[in-house]
Amino acid sequence: MTRSLKKGPFVDPKLLQKIEGKSAQTADMIKTWARSSQISPEMVGFLFGVHNGKTHIEVRVTEDMVGHRLGEFSPTKKFVRHGGKMQKELEQKKKEAEIAAASAAKAETGAKKK
Numbered sequence: 805m806t807r808s809l810k811k812g813p814f815v816d817p818k819l820l821q822k823i824e825g826k827s828a829q830t831a832d833m834i835k836t837w838a839r840s841s842q843i844s845p846e847m848v849g850f851l852f853g854v855h856n857g858k859t860h861i862e863v864r865v866t867e868d869m870v871g872h873r874l875g876e877f878s879p880t881k882k883f884v885r886h887g888g889k890m891q892k893e894l895e896q897k898k899k900e901a902e903i904a905a906a907s908a909a910k911a912e913t914g915a916k917k918k
Contacts, residue, residue: 813871816841823850835860839875854878 807814816838823834828849835853848867853860854874861878869877885891 813842813844814840815844820844820846823847826850833860833862836874839873839878841874843869843872843874845870856880 816836819834819836819838819841822836823831823846831850833851833853835855837855839854843865847865848870850865852863852865852874854863854877855861856878857880863874863877887894
């Protein structure tokens with residue numbers, strides 16, 4: 805649901821106070837719990853620590869993010885892979901192939917040195 809144009813975008817006043825008078829290059833990470841706050845043009849370049857319910861996830865604001873909410877860039881749920889048994893087998897084969905390639909490369913570099 806969009807916010808009324810008459811009201812304007814919601815930006816947490818405390819968040820604006822934290823960035824007021826600071827430079828984006830010199831400022832440290834600004835921790836915030838205001839996930840519903842919209843990103844304004846003044847926030848571009850700053851590094852925010854957006855709380856996801858457990859930790860603060862670092863979000864560096866770019867021009868493309870203006871108009872979006874801070875919470876959109878800090879997912880609250882951890883994705884667990886699908887696939888089960890078949891996926892495990894595929895991952896195991898991939899890992900074995902990587903190990904074989906690494907050992908072959910190591911043997912090749914050892915032969916060149918001699």
